[in-house]
Amino acid sequence: MRYWKFLSAVAAILVWPFLAVADGPQPSFAPNGLKTVPDSYIGPEGKAEVRLLVSHIGAYLPDPEKQQRALRELASSYGLEIERIYHDQLAFLRVRDDGSGRDGLVKLVRELRAKAARTGVRFGLAYREGDGDSIPSVALDEIVAGSTKAESPDRLIAAMQEQGFKLLTVHPYLKSYAVFAAPDRDAVDLMAVARQVVEKTPAEFAYPNFVSVAFDTETLLNDTRFVDQWHLRNTGQNGGTVDADADLSLAWDITQGAAGTIIAIHENGGFDTTHPDLTPNLWANPGEIPGNGIDDDGNGWVDDTLGWDFQGCTAATSPGCGDNAPTPNDATENHATAVAGVAAARGGNALGVSGSCPQCTLILLRSGYVANDFAKSLPYGYAQAEGARIVSNSWSSSGLYPTTTAAINAAATAGLSVVFAAGNTALNNCGDPRVGNNASVLAVSSSSNQDRKVIVSSIGNCVDVLSPSHRGYNAADPFTGTLNITTTDRQGAAGYNNGSPVNNCPTAENAPPPANARDYTECFGGTSSATPLTAGVIGLIETVNGTITRTQIQNLIQDTTDRIEDSVGQYAEANGFSAPGGTPTHSWGRLNAFEAVRIAAPVASGGKGGVDVFIRDNRLDWGNTAEPSNTLFEATRGFIPHWRSVDIKVDAPPYAAAPTTNAAFEAFADENPVESTVNRVYVRVRNRGPVTAESVTVKFHWAFAGTALPALPADFWTAFPADSADTSVWHPEPAQTIANLAYSGASVAGTGGDAAQILSFDFHAPAVDPTAANPRHYCVMVVLDSPQDPIAESTLVVDVATPRNNNMTHRNLSLQDSDSDSAFRDTLMVRNPFREPIRTLLIVDAPEGWKVDTGGLPIGRPFALEPQSEKPVRVYVQAPKPGLEGEVSLRQLNLTQKSPTVLGGFDIAFRSQKRPEPPKFDPATLKRIERLLPRLESGLDRLEKLLPRLEQRLQ
Numbered sequence: 001m002r003y004w005k006f007l008s009a010v011a012a013i014l015v016w017p018f019l020a021v022a023d024g025p026q027p028s029f030a031p032n033g034l035k036t037v038p039d040s041y042i043g044p045e046g047k048a049e050v051r052l053l054v055s056h057i058g059a060y061l062p063d064p065e066k067q068q069r070a071l072r073e074l075a076s077s078y079g080l081e082i083e084r085i086y087h088d089q090l091a092f093l094r095v096r097d098d099g100s101g102r103d104g105l106v107k108l109v110r111e112l113r114a115k116a117a118r119t120g121v122r123f124g125l126a127y128r129e130g131d132g133d134s135i136p137s138v139a140l141d142e143i144v145a146g147s148t149k150a151e152s153p154d155r156l157i158a159a160m161q162e163q164g165f166k167l168l169t170v171h172p173y174l175k176s177y178a179v180f181a182a183p184d185r186d187a188v189d190l191m192a193v194a195r196q197v198v199e200k201t202p203a204e205f206a207y208p209n210f211v212s213v214a215f216d217t218e219t220l221l222n223d224t225r226f227v228d229q230w231h232l233r234n235t236g237q238n239g240g241t242v243d244a245d246a247d248l249s250l251a252w253d254i255t256q257g258a259a260g261t262i263i264a265i266h267e268n269g270g271f272d273t274t275h276p277d278l279t280p281n282l283w284a285n286p287g288e289i290p291g292n293g294i295d296d297d298g299n300g301w302v303d304d305t306l307g308w309d310f311q312g313c314t315a316a317t318s319p320g321c322g323d324n325a326p327t328p329n330d331a332t333e334n335h336a337t338a339v340a341g342v343a344a345a346r347g348g349n350a351l352g353v354s355g356s357c358p359q360c361t362l363i364l365l366r367s368g369y370v371a372n373d374f375a376k377s378l379p380y381g382y383a384q385a386e387g388a389r390i391v392s393n394s395w396s397s398s399g400l401y402p403t404t405t406a407a408i409n410a411a412a413t414a415g416l417s418v419v420f421a422a423g424n425t426a427l428n429n430c431g432d433p434r435v436g437n438n439a440s441v442l443a444v445s446s447s448s449n450q451d452r453k454v455i456v457s458s459i460g461n462c463v464d465v466l467s468p469s470h471r472g473y474n475a476a477d478p479f480t481g482t483l484n485i486t487t488t489d490r491q492g493a494a495g496y497n498n499g500s501p502v503n504n505c506p507t508a509e510n511a512p513p514p515a516n517a518r519d520y521t522e523c524f525g526g527t528s529s530a531t532p533l534t535a536g537v538i539g540l541i542e543t544v545n546g547t548i549t550r551t552q553i554q555n556l557i558q559d560t561t562d563r564i565e566d567s568v569g570q571y572a573e574a575n576g577f578s579a580p581g582g583t584p585t586h587s588w589g590r591l592n593a594f595e596a597v598r599i600a601a602p603v604a605s606g607g608k609g610g611v612d613v614f615i616r617d618n619r620l621d622w623g624n625t626a627e628p629s630n631t632l633f634e635a636t637r638g639f640i641p642h643w644r645s646v647d648i649k650v651d652a653p654p655y656a657a658a659p660t661t662n663a664a665f666e667a668f669a670d671e672n673p674v675e676s677t678v679n680r681v682y683v684r685v686r687n688r689g690p691v692t693a694e695s696v697t698v699k700f701h702w703a704f705a706g707t708a709l710p711a712l713p714a715d716f717w718t719a720f721p722a723d724s725a726d727t728s729v730w731h732p733e734p735a736q737t738i739a740n741l742a743y744s745g746a747s748v749a750g751t752g753g754d755a756a757q758i759l760s761f762d763f764h765a766p767a768v769d770p771t772a773a774n775p776r777h778y779c780v781m782v783v784l785d786s787p788q789d790p791i792a793e794s795t796l797v798v799d800v801a802t803p804r805n806n807n808m809t810h811r812n813l814s815l816q817d818s819d820s821d822s823a824f825r826d827t828l829m830v831r832n833p834f835r836e837p838i839r840t841l842l843i844v845d846a847p848e849g850w851k852v853d854t855g856g857l858p859i860g861r862p863f864a865l866e867p868q869s870e871k872p873v874r875v876y877v878q879a880p881k882p883g884l885e886g887e888v889s890l891r892q893l894n895l896t897q898k899s900p901t902v903l904g905g906f907d908i909a910f911r912s913q914k915r916p917e918p919p920k921f922d923p924a925t926l927k928r929i930e931r932l933l934p935r936l937e938s939g940l941d942r943l944e945k946l947l948p949r950l951e952q953r954l955q
Helices: 002-015 064-077 101-115 154-162 190-200 335-344 373-385 402-413 527-544 550-559 593-600 662-667 798-804 923-954
Strands: 019-021 036-043 046-053 056-060 081-086 090-094 122-128 137-139 142-146 166-170 177-181 205-208 211-216 262-267 307-309 361-366 370-372 390-393 395-397 417-421 441-447 463-468 485-488 520-524 648-651 677-687 693-704 731-741 757-765 777-785 808-814 823-831 838-845 851-853 863-865 870-878 885-894 901-911
Touching (some): 036 205, 056 101, 056 137, 064 081, 064 101, 090 211, 122 190, 142 190, 142 373, 154 166, 190 205, 211 373, 262 335, 335 361, 335 520, 335 527, 361 373, 373 390, 395 417, 417 527, 417 550, 441 527, 441 550, 463 527, 527 593, 677 731, 677 777, 693 757, 798 808, 798 901, 808 901, 823 885, 823 901, 870 885
Parallel strands (some): 262 361, 307 361, 417 441
Antiparallel strands (some): 036 046, 081 090, 122 137, 142 205, 166 177, 211 395, 485 520, 648 677, 677 757, 777 808, 823 870, 838 885, 851 870, 885 901
C-alpha cells in the first residue's frame, strides 16, 4: 500500500503540471506574480469587499476523471499554465498579461466556455477576500438573490424573471434566498450582473453562487492501533500531564447523553456508515421507510434514513439533489469517520473507543471538498429540520460562502449550537465569516495532553475554547504534547491506520495488528478533533437541560474552562480571557465537561440546577472545583495562593465612594486596613449559572492570620448562617442578603451584561499590639449560601475548604506595610488546625537578593506541631539596599499526607523607604540667603520690641 501511494503521487505529478493539494494543514494560494484588483457585491450583511484575480482564472471540473484531459488541452491551446488544483476539481490557471485587463479576462473566459461546452469543464472569474494567501473562489453562471424583508420570494422571482433570469430553486431552509441562472449563460462578470439585480429588482442582496474549496482542520497522520483516549481521562500516559483532559469521565457520572440528543456532523468527505462503533448511534429517520424510493416524510429528500450527501447539489437540481449515502467517494476520505467517533462513538459496549457523548445520536451530512455555496449551506437547515441540536463542523475554507453563513445564522437563531474548527494555523482566522461569527458560532482551538496550547491552532477574539487534541504537526512547531487522538477509523485497510509509516505520529503500529486494530487510529488531531469533542460535550449539556439556550451553552463552555498555561496565556484578572500583549492566544482556557454539565444538570441528577454562586480565591479562579483553586495548570503543575481573593477589597478611612458596579469595583483602589478604626470591606459575588439565584446569604468573618488559619469553631457549620457560640477567634459581622443574583460569569465580566453584585461590610480592626504574636496580620473570610446552591461544607480547616468550595473564600491582610529603610521584622503564627499532630514545613519566596530569616523555625526543615497548636515565628527581612519594594510570601506545607500539600500561607508587602535627605541649593541661592539673613534678623528684633505694645492694646 505504501509503494502504491508513492507511485500514484509520482504519476499525478508527471501528469499534472500543478500541485495537487492533499488534506492537512490549511492550504493556501500565493503564487509569484499574483495580481488582484478590488471588487464588491451586496451580501446579506451589506457591501462585501473582495479582490478579483486578474492574473488567474478558475476552472471547475464536476467529473474530474473525465475532464482532466479536456482541461489540459484547452489550457495548452490558449497558452495557459495550470498552476494549481484542489481535490482534482477546482483548478486555477495563470493567464498571459497582454495588457487587456478586466475586459480581456472576461473575453478569455467567454471563449473558453464556448470551447468547453461539450466537455463539461466550467470556467469563471476568481475572487478572494483580502490580499492574503487564501484559496480563491470561482464565480460561474449562477446568482443568489434574496430579501430578508419579504416573507415570500414570489415578488422577487417575478421581477428576476422579467429581467431574463431563470429560477433554479428557492433555498429549502432559507426561504427568502433563491438561486437563478444568469440571462446569458456566457455572462462572465457576475459581480456586475449581481449589482444590477439589486438596482433593478426587489432583491436586497445578490452575489454569485461561489464555488470554493473547503479543507479539513486536523492532523492527517497514519497508522497504529487503539491504546488510550487521554483527552477523555488523562492519567499521565506516555509523558502526558495528569488531568490535562476535558474531565469526561467525571461528566459521565451525571450523563452519557441520550438517543434523543442529536448531533449533526457536517463534513467535506464521507463516513464509514458500517463501523461497529458508530452504527449503534446512527440516526434512523423515523419518518422514512428505507429503500422504497419514496419521500415518506415529505422533507424533499428520498430515503434519507441516516443523513444526506449534498455533494454535487446545484440550484438546478434542488431539492432532492445528491443522494442518501454520505459515504466516502474515494480512498482519501478518512476524516469524517474519525470526527464522528470523537463526538459520539458508542461507549460502554466493550468495543474500541468512546465519543465524548457516548449515547448521543449522529446525523451524517456530507457536502464535498469542492462545492458551490448553495450546496454547502444545505446541511444546516436539514439538521435543524430533522431535530439536531448541534452541528459540528471540522472544516474551514478561505472561499466565499455568504449563503452558507446565512444558513449558519438561521440555524443559530433557531437555537442550534453551531461548532466550528478555528483552524490549524498559529494565526488569527477570525476574519473567516464562519469561524469569526461570534453571534452564531462557537469556535474551537486546541490544547495538548500536557495542558499547553497547540502552536498550530488558531488564535483570536472569536475563539471560545481550547479543547484537548493533538501534539502539533512537527517538531518545528514545536510539539506541545506527546500524543495524538485515538478515535474510529475506516475499517480494514482503508483509513489513516492502513499500515503505512506514520508521519510524525508519536505511536507506531505493531505487526501483525490485533483484531480490529485497523478500525481505529491513534493519529488523529487538530482542531478537527477538538471540535467534535466540544460538540459532544454540548450534547451532554443538552441531554440534562432541555430548556437551556444556545447562548447560555456558549457562555457555560467559556465560564467553566481551566486556565491552562498561564505562563504563556496570561489570563486577564478582570474577565479570565487570555490576550497577552493584546494578542488573544488561549481564549478562556481548556474545556472542562464536568464543570459545564454539572451546572446545567438538575440537582436530582447530581447537578446544580443552573445556579452556581461563587466568589474567587485568586486571579485565575472563576469557580471550578474539579481541581483545587490553588492549582496552577501548567504542564508541570504549580501552585497559586488561594488566600488572595480578587473579590475582596479594603477601603481604609478616609473612605472613597463605594463601588456599586463591577466596573467601579475593578477600578477601586485596594488598601491595607488601618488599626483601631472601622475599615470598609467590599465583596463581589457572582453567579455563573444561567438561572437567577433568587436569594444569596453573604456572611463575613475575620480572624488573626498566619501561615495557616485557625480552625473554625466546632458548631460553625451547624449554626450557619447564624453565629457560632464561640466568636472569640472568628469574629462575625451581620449577614447580608442579595436578591436575584443573575448570570454574571467570566464571559460577561466587565460588560454591560455583568450582573455581579457588590456588598459592603465593616471590619473593626483592633489596635496593633507589638507584644502579641499577631501584631498586624488578619484574615477576612466570606461565605455564600443560597437555597438553590447551598454551601455544603463540613471541614473546620479553612485552608482546606476554600480551594475546593467556590461558595467561600478568604484573603490575608496586613494592617500596614513596612516603612523601615531596608530591614523589616515581623511576627507570624504557624498553626496546626487539625485535631491530630502533623509534620509541617515552611517555604519562603522572596525577590532575588533579599535575605529572609525565620529565627527558630528554619526554612525548609520539617518540624512537628501538636493538634490545634500554634507557634510564633519571628520573620526578619533584609532588602539588598534601601528604597526597594517587594513581596515576601511564606507557605506552610502539611507533610503528614501521602503527598505534601500547601496548608496555608501569607504574603508580606514590603515597602522600604529611603530617609529624606536635606534640600540641596546651588551656590548662587546660598549667597542670596546669606545676604538676606541680616535683614531677617533685624526684622525679628523689631518684632520682639513691638510685641509688648501689641499685648497692652489687646488687653
